[in-house]
Amino acid sequence: MSHAENPAKTSWFAALWAPHNLRRNGFLILGIALFSLIYLAPPFSPAVDPKGESIPLTPEGQAAIGLFLFAAVWWVFEVVPIGITAIAIGVTQALFLIRDVRVAFTDFTDPSVWFIFGSLVIGMVFTKTGLTRRMAYKMLSVVGERTSMIYLGAFLMTVSLTLIMAHTAVAATIFPLLMAIYSLYEDDGKPTKFGKGLFIGMAFVAGAGSIITLLGAARGAVAIGFFKKMAGREIGFFELSYYMLPLGFVMALAVWGLMMVMFKPEKRTIPGLKERSKLLYSRLGPWSRDEILSLVIVFSTILLLGLRTFIPALEAIDKTAMILMATLAFFMFKILTIKELEDIPWNIILLFGGAMSIGYCLWQTGAARWLAVNWLVLFQNAHWFIFILGIGVFVLAMTNLIMNVAAIAISLPVALVIAPYLGVSPEIIFYVSLATAGMPFMLLVGAAPNAIAYESKQFTAGEFFTAGVPASLILLALLSLFVLVIWPLMGMPILAAAP
Secondary structure (H helix, E strand, O other), X not given: OOOOOOHHHHHHHHHHXXXXXXXXXXXXXXXXXXXXXXXXXXXXXXXXXXXXXXXXXXXHHHHHHHHHHHHHHHHHHOOOOHHHHHHHHHXXXXXXXXXXXXXXXXXXXXXXXXXXHHHHHHHHHHHHHOHHHHHHHHHHHHHOOEHHHHHHHHHHHXXXXXXXXXXXXXXXXXXXXXXXXXXXXXXXXXXXXXXXXXXXXXXXXXXXXXXXXXXXOOHHHHHHHHHHHHHOOOOOHHHHHHHHHHHHHHHHHHHHHXXXXXXXXXXXXXXXXXXXXXXXXXXXXXXXXXXXXXXXXXXXXXXXXXXXXXXXXXXXXXXXXXXHHHHHHHHHOOOOOHHHHHOOOHHHHHHHHHHHHHHHHHHHOOHHHHHHHHHXXXXXXXXXXXXXXXXXXXHHHHHHHOOHHHHHHHHHHHHHHHHHHHOEOHHHHHHHHHHHHOOOOOOHHHOHHHHHHHOOOOOOHHHHHHHHHHHHHHHHHHHHHHHHHHHHHHXXXXXXXOO
């Protein structure tokens, strides 16, 4: 029987050769081909650090690099759901004996993944209780009807919250608020330029704000630990904020400008929005028991997380346990039910499980250290400014690929060893590394706010990457300005005497 005589077979072939499927299948094969090419290639040469130590790349490390390239292609071009790509990361490690299967899949239940789970639950509570609508309507009644000001208001609110709470929790809290705002712009839920700019911008500014204080993310405390061990000096809470505050807020404003260029809203204003917001807020009526109780639970959790930095007894309690206490409380007080538990976006949870797995895989196999040394020694005889910028570029690339804490742990020690030979102060290495580690703008797996913003369904992973390229270039340009002009004027030492 010919294809023409068999409609089912004809439709199957037609679907296979449809333009969108050709593109998907092409990138699907590309990811597998890249892994195969690296996995089957002859052993790579060892890296040699500035002290002359040889760092070989094990077969497992070589396979880990191939696995990352495979995952990156599938994630960026979404050849399968992003959560399924994450599962493929664990499966590949098991099938090709890169790491023990129990280790590879245990990473999917890492405390950091559960922290993201707890953050998403907080976002769900704000949505269910109506708190997001109250916040959204109040903000809109202040910023007015111009969509450019709505962008700015949402971004500044996001940055401000990251000063006192983790950027993951901020993104989970702000996300439903932005969904409520967006429903007043477009009620059919279809993607628009305004929607893309609103949610991509939120993810970007959450990263920019998270560098300002130690409360914005865990990476700051890790970086301070490495710096104290290798440079012999501790960076204080307020000292860090003194230097990072201007960079964080300037970057947030730059993101606002970028969103206005790349995703200029279709509507310049939303006529009647201000009055409509006031009316909608009044219709919400008095605060309910669930709203008040939710706020008490959430702010108590935020307070505990903040106090960990200052109270040694609390520092011993993991932040994941604290945020999951809030989850338990929501169900104990019947604010949430089994239905909300079933509505958790497990695609996002799997995504971060996969991100943790590939991150630890690169780290534990030695592949990440091999990459760091090979990259940074390229600059050991370069001009000091090129060396500093090279560190920023490397950390920026790594933080898009693996956990930003791991990116700091891998690159900062190597950079601090090379810095004295070029007469570069350890302080500038610390601040450049920490700033770039906080702003992974290209891949969804780079930071939790990226993945949370993706849940809006306003943009694809490819569109996020496309917006992330100019955002990353703006970050590097601003860093150059701060290194050359602003931080020296603020008193930061840039150069030190060579040994």
